[in-house]
Amino acid sequence: MDKLAWGSVLVIALACVWAAVAAASNGSYGEEIVASALQDKDWLISIRRTIHQHPELLFQQHNTSALIRRELRRLGIPHYSSPFAKTGIVAQIGTGAPPVVALRADMDALPLQELVEWEYKSKVDGVMHGCGHDAHTAMLLGAAKLLHQRKHHLKGTVRLLFQPAEEGGAGAAHMIKEGALGDAQAIFGMHNDYTIPTGTIASLAGPALAAVSFFEARLEGKGGHAAAPHTVVDPVVAASLTILSLQQLISREVDPLQSQVLSVTYVKAGSAFNIVPEYVEFGGTLRSLTTEGLYQLRMRVEEVIIGQAAVHRCKAYVSMKDDEPPPCPAVYNDPKLHEHVKRVGMLLLGPENVKEGKKLMAGEDFAFYQEAIPGVMFSIGHGNEKVGSIHSPHSPYFFLDEDSLPIGAAVYAAVAEVYLDEHQQSLVS
Secondary structure (H helix, E strand, O other), X not given: OHHHHHOOOOHHHHHHHHHHHHHHHOOHHHHHHHHHHHHXXXXXXXXXXXXXXXXXXXXXXXXXXXXXXXXXXXXXXOOEEEEEOOOEEXXXXXXXXOOEEEEEEEOOEEOOOOOOOOOOOOOOOOOEOOOOHHHHHHHHHHHHHHHHHOHHHOOOEEEEEEEOOOOOOOHHHHHHHOOOOOOOOEEEEEEEEEEEEOOOEEEOOEEEEOEEEEEEEEEEOEOEEOOOHHHOEOHHHHHHHHHHHHXXXXXXXXXXXXXXXXXXXXXXXXXXXXXXXXXXXXXXEEEEOOHHHHHHHHHHHHHHHHHHHHHOOOEEEEEOOOOOOOOEOOEEEOHHHHHHHHHHHHHHHOHHHEEEOOOEOOOXXXXXXXXXXXXXXXXXEEEEHHHOEOOOOOOOOOOOOXXXXXXXXXXXXXXXXXXXXXXXXXXXX
């Protein structure tokens, strides 16, 4: 199977992969949905490349949103609403009655200069789809087409959420506040993953991604001439020792089996060689695999900063940046829904192409949905050395293997359809 997965750059190899997928499905449903997705590959690539060339930040997906609405109308999907969270869209397919399941794709790009030279490189200076949200959007549109084609088979309702501002804007929280979930009982999200080959997916139960919060601090002393340090209150020394004390919170107060990360990512002070500045500013991120752990860490960070400042005769001002965006909770994958993703993945891709996921200390605002209803965030593989799909998200060299697009669309659609089938049966029984 390794040869099939890594050879997906070639059309013939991709055909072989999908032949294997169809054989592994052991049923006409799997064969039908993967074949339909494969037929849409050129369309999916075109959608993804258009979005990739015109990336938009945070809540600014005006062109992307227009493209999605245009494609939904072209596909004959009349039931969609916008805007949610300024540029988001929610489409609906199915009976309009319970059970109701949601699928989510994020749409926003990164403030990053693309350094990959190819025909469809970003046309916006300093902005790039360096996290693959263009692919997520194309996959969800692909799932919309597949589900609409199978609308008479759907035993319930699918809500498709096209969400802005995942990258630091807490777009999910805004979508929820404006009613995007509707009556959904469960939600599924997908993220591309270069560490597993094209043709595979990965999922895990329980804690999957970290709760994340930002902090800023300002230590104020008394500036003066560097030749007379006894006449000043030095905020540089105070900030230096404060930052070192913060690092001890992880090594001395956190259970080593409970993952937490504290990173001071910037320090701003004076600019003259011979002047002790009046103040120092610094800030960074806090991360924990539990939301409870994050809030405990936030409390201790504030205590340490204020306490260390006092020791060095400085005044401290600390902000936990709670307003915009709010702290991101931890992604916790519902165990039953995780098993559902695995079963559907095996149905479509074969057992050998369904991997166990790995915990990461990155954050994902998908967690806001999971605070409202059960959900799973799983991974879609696009690792392919032959096409250069080997770089991590948020790299200027990030490049996505587009052979993953029909796979993602098929898995998205099947996860929703099978969920409705199983839960309609439970309603009847």
